[in-house]
Amino acid sequence: MGQAGQQRCVQKKFGKKGVKGVKAEKKTQKKTALKKNIVPGSVLILLAGRFRGRRVVFLKQLESGLLLVTGPYAINGVPLRRANQRYCIATSAKVDLKGADYASVDDAYFARTEAKKKGKSEGAFFSEESSKSQMPQEKKDKQKKMEEGIAKGLGADMKAYLKARFSLSANMYPHELKF
Numbered sequence: 001m002g003q004a005g006q007q008r009c010v011q012k013k014f015g016k017k018g019v020k021g022v023k024a025e026k027k028t029q030k031k032t033a034l035k036k037n038i039v040p041g042s043v044l045i046l047l048a049g050r051f052r053g054r055r056v057v058f059l060k061q062l063e064s065g066l067l068l069v070t071g072p073y074a075i076n077g078v079p080l081r082r083a084n085q086r087y088c089i090a091t092s093a094k095v096d097l098k099g100a101d102y103a104s105v106d107d108a109y110f111a112r113t114e115a116k117k118k119g120k121s122e123g124a125f126f127s128e129e130s131s132k133s134q135m136p137q138e139k140k141d142k143q144k145k146m147e148e149g150i151a152k153g154l155g156a157d158m159k160a161y162l163k164a165r166f167s168l169s170a171n172m173y174p175h176e177l178k179f
Contacts, residue, residue: 032065035085043093044069044083045166045179051078053165057095057150059102068105072147075154076163079135080143082110091179093161098149105146 038044042058044067056069056078067085071078154162168174 031061031063032085034061035090037090037092038067038085038088039094041095041097043091043095043162045089045091046078046083046087047089048087049083051081053167054078055091055162055164055166056083057097057162058090059097059100059105062105062107064107066107068102070143070147070150071162072151073143074147074151075159080105080146082107089179093158095150095158096153098153100146100149102146 038058040058040060044056044058046052046054046056046069054071054076056071056076059068059070062068062082064082066082067088068080069078069083069088070080073079
């Protein structure tokens with residue numbers, strides 16, 4: 001009688017079992033190539049995440065291949081953060097970085113600190129307030145110091161441009177827009 005449903009393909013192979021070949025070398029992941037129109041100081045539009053639609057300034061590419069971008073925070077509220085270039089649109093607008101030094105910022109800068117978990121108890125569950133992880137004050141000060149030079153060098157029109165959110169409305173087609 002036939003089997004209901006799809007049959008598993010069972011093929012018998014005769015001969016030597018477990019022939020071992022040469023193991024292939026493990027490939028290392030190479031650094032992602034930057035899009036040709038993304039250069040330090042260029043203005044990008046973020047397409048995903050909490051700050052989608054915001055215009056940000058590109059600073060440098062990190063070792064992981066992600067882009068280091070900033071609002072600056074004082075202008076449009078976007079802090080120093082990483083973004084994937086797949087979720088960015090590069091614009092033709094450029095900002096002078098005035099020799100700002102972002103060499104100290106790397107992927108480890110964004111690593112989260114592990115908090116020790118305490119034993120679970122009913123009293124602790126109800127009394128414990130949900131404490132959100134706040135950014136340390138020293139990081140905030142460091143970020144403010146790094147962004148200071150960029151924010152001061154911007155003209156009024158560029159500040160207004162960075163503050164404005166990007167969104168599509170009726171009869172706006174992204175493939176026809178010139179960024």
